[in-house]
Amino acid sequence: MVHICDGYEKMDFTKVTDMLAKAYWSEDIGQDEVMRGASNSALVVGAFVEDEQIGYARAVSDKTRFAYIMDVYVDERYRNQGIGQSLVNYILDHESLKDVYQWLLSTRDAHGLYANCGFQPLAQPQRLMALKREVKNAPNRRLII
Numbered sequence: 001m002v003h004i005c006d007g008y009e010k011m012d013f014t015k016v017t018d019m020l021a022k023a024y025w026s027e028d029i030g031q032d033e034v035m036r037g038a039s040n041s042a043l044v045v046g047a048f049v050e051d052e053q054i055g056y057a058r059a060v061s062d063k064t065r066f067a068y069i070m071d072v073y074v075d076e077r078y079r080n081q082g083i084g085q086s087l088v089n090y091i092l093d094h095e096s097l098k099d100v101y102q103w104l105l106s107t108r109d110a111h112g113l114y115a116n117c118g119f120q121p122l123a124q125p126q127r128l129m130a131l132k133r134e135v136k137n138a139p140n141r142r143l144i145i
């Protein structure tokens with residue numbers, strides 16, 4: 001039985017780091033960086049089977065007008081059971097983000113998942129810009145947008 005909950009203190013960051021270190025956007029990420037990102041996020045959510053964390057996602061937001069969903073990851077053993085979609089819907093339905101009307105995310109190939117949650121391709125992609133800055137502690141990071 002899978003259950004989803006939120007809160008920094010409820011996450012198993014050893015397991016979350018294991019998962020995100022395999023993701024194409026954060027290969028080899030370390031636990032310090034994962035925890036710093038989580039503690040500065042508006043919402044972190046996890047999927048659990050009994051006590052084992054098997055999914056993770058977070059929202060970066062001002063909790064007013066804008067939110068960005070990132071680090072959506074489901075343990076390979078539990079994929080294609082609707083858990084990824086449940087994590088995203090949990091964030092979208094969360095009381096603390098109920099005023100947010102602009103949601104953004106980036107994905108290489110999981111468009112189908114997010115389309116099921118109401119996301120659409122950008123109407124005006126030319127309005128978005130990106131900057132990649134070299135930082136000391138994460139020299140090999142790829143841009144997610």
Ligand SMILES: CC(C)(COP(=O)(O)OP(=O)(O)OC[C@H]1O[C@@H](n2cnc3c(N)ncnc32)[C@H](O)[C@@H]1OP(=O)(O)O)[C@@H](O)C(=O)NCCC(=O)NCCS
Binds near residue numbers: 079
């Ligand atoms: C992408 C990921 C989170 C999906 O999790 P999941 O629990 O297997 O997804 P779900 O079972 O909730 O899938 C829900 C829907 O999304 C679709 N979907 C899932 N992964 C997809 C993908 N990579 N491409 C296209 N559609 C996808 C499913 O087909 C399903 O659609 P349906 O209900 O119409 O059949 C998971 O495969 C994963 O962790 N992948 C590695 C990390 C990653 O790529 N994360 C996404 C970053 S944007």
